[in-house]
Amino acid sequence: MKAVNGFGTCGWTTAIGVMVFFGGLFAGGAQAEIALTVHTDRPVHSIDPMMYGLFFEDINFGADGGLYSERVKNRSFEFPDAMMGWSEVQRGAAEGTVAAICKQPYKESDARCLRITVNQPGEGVGASNEGFRGMGIHKGQEYYFSVFARTDGVPMTLRIEAVGAGGNKVLEGTIDNIRGDWNHYILLLKAADTERKAKLNVLAVSEGMVDLDMISLFPAETARHTDRPIPGLRKDLVELLAAVKPGFLRFPGGCIVEGRTLARRYQWKNTIGDLQDRQILVNRWNTEFRHRLTPDYYQSFGLGFFEYFLLAEQIGAEPMPIINCGMACQFNTAELAAVEKLGPYVQDALDLIEFANGPAESRWGRRRAEMGHPEPFGMKYLGIGNEQWGPQYIERYKIFEKALKERYPDVQLIAGCGSDPEIFPNGPVEVEYLWSQWRTLKPDIVDEHFYRRYPWFFENTDHYDSYDPQGPKLFVGEYAAMTHGVASPENRNNLICALAEAAFLTGFEKNGDVVIMSSYAPLTAHVEGWQWKPNLIWFDNLTSYGTPNYYVQQLFSLYKGTGRLKTEMSLPGASGGIRPLYVSATVEEKTGQVYLKAVNPTGERIRADVRLAGPQGYRRSAWAVVLSGAGPDDENSIEAPGRVVPKKRPVEGVGETFAYSFDPYSLTVLILEKE
């Protein structure tokens, strides 16, 4: 399999992976006798409240076609192919023309509209929108159809209908008496039926002409931001995000921050304000992979920086924007902004902090206030570049750091460490070079990425043991365990990969004095609109589900505790490689609860003799929250979203010493209550 652009040409390989299934993966036979001591007297170090967060990128229809619940693709006819997503409709004996035309006066962000001329109305002349692989409509729910329209004076009637795959009309309505200059027309429609792949027809049914722009269909019920809707975000997806109780929300990516070229980089200022003023941009993932071409993938920025901040606030996560540092994606063009020309890039970063944190009277704080949020967002973290490497990055990072720290010393800056060293040219050497620089420059936080086949995660839980707790703190900002290989379309979000990630996370907690934040990537994917696998959450036009990997994130986040407890474990028969059990014990300072997380990657029950060493007594009755499945390949899906989900069950007989038998292929959290 080859990639069209840089991800292939710069050495991203799609390993022809073979699922390695390891029932008897550790030497020693059927039943290990494991002795596990948890020192409950005091934590050895704290666990950062930010430890588990979310990484959002508009990849796989993550924003347009996903979280941003606009049903109409190319609503403003601003795609370079102005009619992309639209097809002409002439019904019955109708005669007329339908075409995208230039608007007057010309404005780059709002250059075109649709002109429908009706000579003979018949049953209507107009256009049909295909949505994002169709449009999801839920029976009984209300939808806002809205459009900007104008006529040359003669009143026009529009018929609006959403039509199911079988021709059934699920939404229907009429807007009469459209006349004169541009006006906004809104219609509230109730769905007669549920449809996964509807189309929207907009038909002019009287003689004359009408210009239409920003043709939009939105569910009336979108995610709420305290007392008001977060402009247009899909409720089920926001609920899944919130249920992780994430420490932070990193946005807007990923490589999307960098762009294939600098001209196509992510520029936050183009993503705020009136929707019509948000300059559409091609999505960098549209043709990245030949095996998953998505030429109709654009960024409308309906989900822009203001909405990201609102979303973070709503789900209780610290906002963590990442900004372009004058470098385009090094897997693509690797274009550089000359150091002398870096001024506007640095200014964008300074202005972003003012937009987020400045008083409502400041220039950018006022923009935030005008959009409805006079209170500052209190942003504490900012990423400088994404997967950058080489001396060019260091040179640019220093310029950003100087300017930002001078004005905003309290904002923590995140420096990158390239991509996964195994997948970019000369990766290990480049990463070593970056670390040699970071050890001297001491950025607040360094961001590392890992995209590898799942055994690596089991075998490298001690990866952070050798990192210096006095050095920069670590953000493992992107990682995912693969069944096959990086960006392989064969990758699965199955249980064994989820357990591999869980084992790796025990290593983060063990080194919680080094690793302070982490996030799985990518976050979301449309089952038909994806470019990259695996992903944490999958959705179609109607529903969504968390993968086993999602539930690992959720359990680690809910039961992260505040301090790590020392554990000692004897694993008879285990000699390197993949172990029969991985554990991490933490304590919740406020309640004294102990969370003992254990990963059993084997097909057998693993019994451990647990000793709670310390003066504190624990109740005999406890809880176990268990994520397991029928086998290592088990997955969730749109049809079976609940196959691999955590289940809570009571546990009896906890004492100073007790035995516990961990289910095959499981992540278990034992919740011990102090007496």
Ligand code: AHR
């Ligand atoms: O998560 C998908 C991509 O992987 C991200 O955009 C990028 O940072 C990494 O290479």
